[in-house]
Amino acid sequence: MPTRAEEAALVRRGLALAWLIVVWDVLEGGVAVTAGLAAQSIALVGFGIDSAIEVFAAAVVIWQLRGGAQARMRPALRLIALSFYVLAAYVAFESARDLITQDKAGESLVGVILNIVALAVMVPVAIAQQRTGRALGNPVLSAQANETWLSNYLSLSLLAGLGLNITVGWWWADPLVALIVAGLAAKSGHEAWEESRSHRPADTD
Template identity: 70%
Template sequence: MPMITGMEKDRLTRRGLRLAWFIVVWDLIEGAVAITAGLIANSTALIGFGIDSAIEVFAASVVIWQLRAGAASRLRPALRMIALTFYALAAYVVFEAVRDLIAQDKAGESLAGILLNVAALIVMVPVALAQRRTGQALGNPVLVAQSTETWMSNYLSISLLAGLGLNTVLGWWWADPVAALVVAGFAAWSGHEAWKEAGEHQAEHPGGS
């Protein structure tokens, strides 16, 4: 990575903080709408998406905590905290989706859920791109990991649109819990990547925390 000046680093850090704060505000609203729509439609995938929004709020808060300090010692614990939230999401969604498949618990139609995920893709794809570019320019793995989480949320939107659309148009009730399992797979993979990144940081900086 090319060296950057102190002024450029400050500018990139401010941009990273603005992106993180935007995610906090967006995901608080998105999560409330998703969970409400999921409860109304009895949709595990939508509820899981809402919980993912809450996890993204926490992860963005971790980014804010790390960027404000500007301390390399905070990189490893920040990455580990983000990884644990991914694992928690994966475990919850797998449990709920398998339960719904076994019980054949049918989700209702959710136009609000479909519209929410379309809006999420329109808004968050540019945010994910900006996060990754900023994190790479800063050489900050926590911000890059947060961008991966934002991309994961975008993938979840696509899988949820497929599941909700099939349920609404064709009545395929099982598409919703199957889409939820896709959510869990992305969450587990992202958790593994963040945890591995934390281990690599520890190996490169054995004296750090």
């Protein structure tokens, strides 16, 4: 177990990482949605919406680390789960429509660059979050680390879809990858909902 001084330092690190995620995802989400709409890329728009979910989850971490969110952990986890379900439904519907109507997305070099930069920034953040959460024994911070890893997986999936669209003109790669994004979002929503079952409304710090 960490000493009181070590625990305080770990909490400060956890807060700094959470604030970094808030700032980064606000910028990332704005660029992703703008680029996605310009290129008519539903996968890229979905990635931007996922950034908003990341901001919400990071806000929960900040709230909890400052000492007062444990009693509200159950509703917070359920709100995160519902957000993921909404994302999954939206992306799945739009992806299926694009595949059926063959609505081709335009090329998005901005989207490719954004996801490369996102991986360079957020992979080290996810690793640091995991280590900090483990050292603190804090499941909230560890859960946020898992969400950051999901965002990294989405970046890799999007790079594959956007790259294939740009290099070989496989327009269907974008909605196909978007369906994978929808599946991952639904899976994360289910996991968050199940996690909420272990947090009773009467729980206190």
